[in-house]
Amino acid sequence: MTTSLPVQRGTERSAEIRPASLRTPAPARTSAPLPTAPAPRPGRSRLLALPHRAGFWVTAIAFLVMMAFNTVPTPLYALYQQRDGFPTVMITVVFAAYSIGVMVALYLAGHLSDRLGRRRVILAAVVIETLAAVLFLAWPSPAGLVVARFIAGLGIGILTATATAHLSDLRRIAHPGASLGFAATIAGVANMGGLALGPLIGGAFAAWAPSPLVLPYVVFLGAFVAIGFAYAFVPETVDRDAPHAAYRPQRVRVPKQSLRTYWAAGIGAFAAFAITGLFGSVAPTFLAQILHETDHFVAGLVAFSVFGAAALSQVVFARLATRPQLVLGVVAMIVGLVGLGVADLTSSAAVFVVGGIVAGAGVGLVFRGALATAGSLSTDGNRSEITAGIFLLAFAGMTVPPLLVGAALLALPIVPVFLGFVVLVLALILWAGPAMIRTTAR
Numbered sequence: 001m002t003t004s005l006p007v008q009r010g011t012e013r014s015a016e017i018r019p020a021s022l023r024t025p026a027p028a029r030t031s032a033p034l035p036t037a038p039a040p041r042p043g044r045s046r047l048l049a050l051p052h053r054a055g056f057w058v059t060a061i062a063f064l065v066m067m068a069f070n071t072v073p074t075p076l077y078a079l080y081q082q083r084d085g086f087p088t089v090m091i092t093v094v095f096a097a098y099s100i101g102v103m104v105a106l107y108l109a110g111h112l113s114d115r116l117g118r119r120r121v122i123l124a125a126v127v128i129e130t131l132a133a134v135l136f137l138a139w140p141s142p143a144g145l146v147v148a149r150f151i152a153g154l155g156i157g158i159l160t161a162t163a164t165a166h167l168s169d170l171r172r173i174a175h176p177g178a179s180l181g182f183a184a185t186i187a188g189v190a191n192m193g194g195l196a197l198g199p200l201i202g203g204a205f206a207a208w209a210p211s212p213l214v215l216p217y218v219v220f221l222g223a224f225v226a227i228g229f230a231y232a233f234v235p236e237t238v239d240r241d242a243p244h245a246a247y248r249p250q251r252v253r254v255p256k257q258s259l260r261t262y263w264a265a266g267i268g269a270f271a272a273f274a275i276t277g278l279f280g281s282v283a284p285t286f287l288a289q290i291l292h293e294t295d296h297f298v299a300g301l302v303a304f305s306v307f308g309a310a311a312l313s314q315v316v317f318a319r320l321a322t323r324p325q326l327v328l329g330v331v332a333m334i335v336g337l338v339g340l341g342v343a344d345l346t347s348s349a350a351v352f353v354v355g356g357i358v359a360g361a362g363v364g365l366v367f368r369g370a371l372a373t374a375g376s377l378s379t380d381g382n383r384s385e386i387t388a389g390i391f392l393l394a395f396a397g398m399t400v401p402p403l404l405v406g407a408a409l410l411a412l413p414i415v416p417v418f419l420g421f422v423v424l425v426l427a428l429i430l431w432a433g434p435a436m437i438r439t440t441a442r
Contacts, residue, residue, distance in 0.1 A: 048233055052174040055234035056167060056183075060190045062122065062227045063163040066129050067194025069220045070098065070152050071280060071307070072202040073136075073145075075300035078284050079206060079213055086142050088285050092406030095281035097146045099399040101153020102160075103392055110161040110388070111250050117238045118166035121158055123231055128155030130224045136217045160191065169237035185318055192311030192364060195276075196304050203300020212296075252392065253385035258377045262386070264435030265373040269390050270397030271428040272333070272363040272370070277398035278421065279306045279356060282405055289414050291349045306356045310364035317365060322372040323440040329365025330433030332358050334426065341422040344415055366433070367394065373436045401425065 050058065077091045113121040128151060135148035164187040171183035206212040254262050284299035293299070313332075317325050339355025342348070374390045375383060401421060408417040 049235045050233045052170045052235055056170040056174060056186075058230050058234050059122070059163055059166050059170060060186050062126070062231055063159065063167075063187070063190035064194040064197070065220075065223050065227060066125065066156065066159055067191055068198040068201060069129055069133070069194075069223075070156055071195050071198025071303065072205075072216050072220070073149075074199040074280050074303050075203040075206050075284055075296045076213060076216070077281070078288065078294075078296065078299070080140070080142075080145065083213075084142060087406075088282060088409045089403075089406035090142055091285065092281050092402045094142070094145045094149050095277065096399045096403050098149040098153040098156075099277070099395045101150040101155075102157040103153075103395045103399075105154045105157020106161070106250065106388065106391055106395075107252075108249050109158045112158065112247075113162040113165060114238065115240070115244045115247070117236050117240050118162055118169065119231065119234055119236045121162045122166065123228060125155045125159040125162070126224055126228045126231065128152075128158075130221060130228075133217045133221045133224065137214060137221075140213060163187065163190070166234075166237060170235070173235075173237065181318070185315060188314045188364075188368075189311055192307055192314065195280075196307035196311055199280075199300040199303035199307070201300070203297040203304075206296035206300070208297070250388045251385040252389040254389060261435065261439045262374060262377060262389075264432045264439070265370040266390055266393035267428050268366050268373075268432035268436055269370040269394035271425050271432060272367045273394040273397035274401040274421075274425050274428075275333070275337075275359050275363050276307065276310070277402040278405070279303050279360075280398075281402045282409075283356070286344075286414060286418060287349075287352075290344065290347055290418075291352060293349060302353055302356060305353065306360035306363075309357045309360035310367075313361040313364040314368060321440075322369055323437060325365045326369035326373075326433070326437050326440055329362045329369055330429060330437065332362030333366055333429050333433070334362075336360070336362055337422050337426045337429070341419055341426075344418045344422065366429070369436055369440070370394075373439050376439065 049055075073094075077094070080086075081088070081091065109121075132148045132152035132155065135144060135151065138144075139147065164184075167183045167187050168180050171178065171180060202216055205216045209215050280303065283303060284296075287293040287299055287302065313329070317328060320328075336355045336357070336359025339351050339358060341355075343352035343355055370390055371387060374386050378386045401424065405417055405421050408420070
């Protein structure tokens with residue numbers, strides 16, 4: 001899962017590209033006429049570009065669809081497992097491959113749109129997600145699933161920062177006097193809302209459609225073709241001719257004077273994403289083995305509810321200051337985790353679903369609070385370095401705990417394994433939450 005990424009460095013310089021005639025002064029008049037080159041002709045993309053307001057919504061839809069694609073397999077993993085007979089740990093490996101792909105892309109290319117342009121990078125993400133969909137169709141073995149998920153993660157890693165920045169740019173140009181809070185909210189809804197819709201779509205295909213391991217990817221292939229065509233006409237908002245420093249991977253910087261607060265924010269993000277990792281990977285296994293619920297649509301609906309609660313909480317409480325958002329988020333995560341533990345011990349499906357929804361609502365608020373806490377530690381020029389570390393820790397949370405759960409299931413029953421996960425994440429948020437709240441209070 002990813003939530004709304006902050007604009008990476010350089011976006012404050014982003015502006016609508018001016019015609020070359022406005023960038024280069026005309027030659028001075030002389031007594032003899034000077035030879036002149038023909039006036040530059042606007043390219044086809046400039047002539048056919050959408051208005052910035054329309055481009056904003058095309059970007060939001062593209063963001064939502066690509067995020068949805070990456071959670072479509074959640075309720076389908078049980079079908080792959082039933083077909084191929086692999087252990088549950090393989091599901092967590094497939095899921096972790098996605099998170100690792102996201103982290104690699106964030107580190108190496110998450111900031112490249114400042115240099116190459118927003119549209120070019122997002123179109124590259126569309127191509128990468130298309131390749132992942134083709135791999136799901138052409139190589140459906142466990143090894144192929146790992147490769148497809150890793151490649152899909154690469155696409156999302158370059159998409160999230162770029163799409164969030166492009167939404168901010170387009171909003172600023174279309175509505176010069178408006179606040180950018182609306183763009184940030186839409187980015188968060190597209191991000192988390194897409195993650196929520198994916199399992200619901202996958203569950204519907206698994207329950208009612210023929211060829212459920214084929215048809216979802218065919219549908220998304222068609223969607224990616226349409227998105228790529230539409231996005232080719234979205235206005236560019238970065239001047240690619242502007243001078244840039246030499247390329248280097250995204251720096252990760254931890255402020256030495258605020259290490260405790262920074263680690264609190266990072267561990268809070270780690271704990272929040274651990275919950276999304278659980279519901280994106282092994283929660284359907286828990287539903288089947290402990291709660292005896294094998295309906296694939298129900299599995300997708302549960303994941304949809306958790307991710308949807310994370311998206312909805314950010315919208316409902318968007319007007320609150322950071323501190324009350326954090327308090328609500330931490331309390332919701334604690335209550336939700338306790339509910340999940342009770343569901344594990346009592347085999348209660350209702351408590352499991354309610355606990356997941358409450359914890360999911362907390363995830364959205366805690367992660368937003370973690371970014372705000374880390375951002376408060378930044379000084380001029382190092383915000384992207386600080387937030388990069390938070391995102392890497394968050395995706396580590398999405399990767400490591402589910403992998404540990406899958407490995408533990410090779411030797412232990414699912415009830416103590418799931419309870420151990422709950423206790424671990426609960427301990428992390430009980431330490432990190434109050435530390436972040438104290439920082440925002442100051």
